[in-house]
Amino acid sequence: MSIGSSEEDLAFRLEVRRFCAQNVPSSLRARVRAGLRPTPEEFRNWQDILYKQGWGAPTWPREYGGTGWSPVQFHIFEQETAAADAPPQFHQGLELIGPIIFTYGTAEQKARYLPRILSGEDWWCQGYSEPQAGSDLASLRTRAVRDGDHYIVNGQKLWTSYAYAANRMFCLVRTSDEARKQDGISLLLIDMDTPGITVRPFQTLDEQAHVTEVFLDNVRVPVSHLLGEEGRGWSYGKVLLDRERALTATLGVRLTRQLGYVSERARETIEGDRVLYRNPAFRAKLAQLEIEVQAIDQMGLRMLADNVAGVDTGPRGSMIKLRWSELLQRTTELWVETLGYDAMRFAPAGSAPGTVAQDQSGPMTAYLHSRVTSIYGGANEIQRNIIARRALGL
Structure with missing residues (x-):
């Protein structure tokens, strides 16, 4: 069955x-x-x-x-x-x-945070990346110094998605200096309204300000907001990243749907005396993408089968994440191609609401945003290293 x-x-x-x-x-x-x-x-x-x-x-x-x-x-x-x-x-x-x-977490942490995550009352942002500590996250320099019942936190976080909308941040900080840089890192749960936190959104290629830089200047965080043991944050951080990659099993599902949007738009777009969907060159591009997306979806099902059977999926999560990012970029590029010159009706930052219709501005925004997918969640270069090590033994 x-x-x-x-x-x-x-x-x-x-x-x-x-x-x-x-x-x-x-x-x-x-x-x-x-x-x-x-x-x-x-x-x-x-x-x-x-x-x-x-x-x-x-x-x-x-x-x-x-x-x-x-x-x-x-x-x-x-x-x-x-x-x-x-x-x-x-x-x-x-x-x-x-x-x-x-x-x-402690019983108190579970009681405090979990119900509000479920209901959506709390919005969390991830305080991981820093200047000079992105893919090499173990080089982070944000420091937390114990002062009685509090940690005093100083440092800067970068590429923190939606920090301006968040009321909580889970944040990796250095609590001690060890010979191995992965050691001495702890995970703190920080309330974003704590004095000393400054959030500065900045625009990315798609002219959206969904990412921010966060500055922490003498931020006092109760010791009770330490998650797990001090110095074990790197281990917890790896669990988070592994879990993030495990969710890649369903990425092909969303990609299949987006290709459907491209196909629908191509059936509505007139090119000369026919609809774009009837253009053999366009159909060849679409068919090739459909084949490759179907392949990644099948790999996701293999991951799912391994999950059900309790089998280690190995580097398959890295394979899917890497391939998904490449296919998403190609899919959104083809989506823009279906719009032709209409794709240039991009809604720039600061434009009045309704200036450009969503169905005209959206594909270009999606295309520009897709460029980041080969960086976040572990850059594709890092994913290739993981695949080389775990699949090829290199």
Whole structure:
């Protein structure tokens, strides 16, 4: 029997499909179909809708408020929400810090943070990267010095997504100097309204200000906000990154849907005396991408099968992440190509709302934003090193 084909799984698929048909806001569908990322408020709204359904944390165990779904059910959920033009859930709280809190946190930390992650009341940002410490994260220099019942934190974080909208940050800091630079790093949970924190958004290539730099100047963080043991932050950080890469099993699902948007737009675009979709050169590009996306989706299913069987997936997560980023960039490039000159109707920073229609400005914004996917979550060069080491023994 193939994955997801049991009667129970088919019934679950229909349940998710009906829920999405009734509950995904039309404005959110339109934004996703246009290739635009939801705003923080839209992410929160979608999280609240899922939370009220009892689906706030699809990958969490029931004892912490999650669904307790199997990997197969989660994959079905991702397929159906993508097909309904719903966005993925914002992952910083749900997938990166939440599981670390319920695995290593104190009872007080679990009670304080987990319910607010589920409901969407708390928005978390990730205080990892720094100037000169991006892919080489172990070189981070933000320092936390113990002062009685507090740590005094000084340093700078960079590329911190949506820090301007966040009220919490999970932050890697150096608490001691060790011979091995990966040691002496701790993980702190910091309230963003603490005095001494300055957040400065800056525009990226797509002229959006979703990333920021965060300055911490003599920020006093209670020792009770230390997550796990002092000096073990690198180990927890690796768990977070491994979990982030494990989620790549469903990336092909979203990519398949985006290719569908490209195909739909090509059927509406007139080129000379015919629709673009009938252009053999265009069809060849689209078909090649469809084949390669189908291949990455099948690799995701192999990861899923390994998950179900309790088998180590090896470097497959790195393979999918690397390949997905390349295919997303090619997909959004083809999307822009379908618009032709209309793609230049880009909505620049500071333009009045409604100046350019979403379905015209979205694909170019998606294309420009896609350039970062080969950098974040572990740069593709790092992924190739992982594959070489774990798959090829180099």
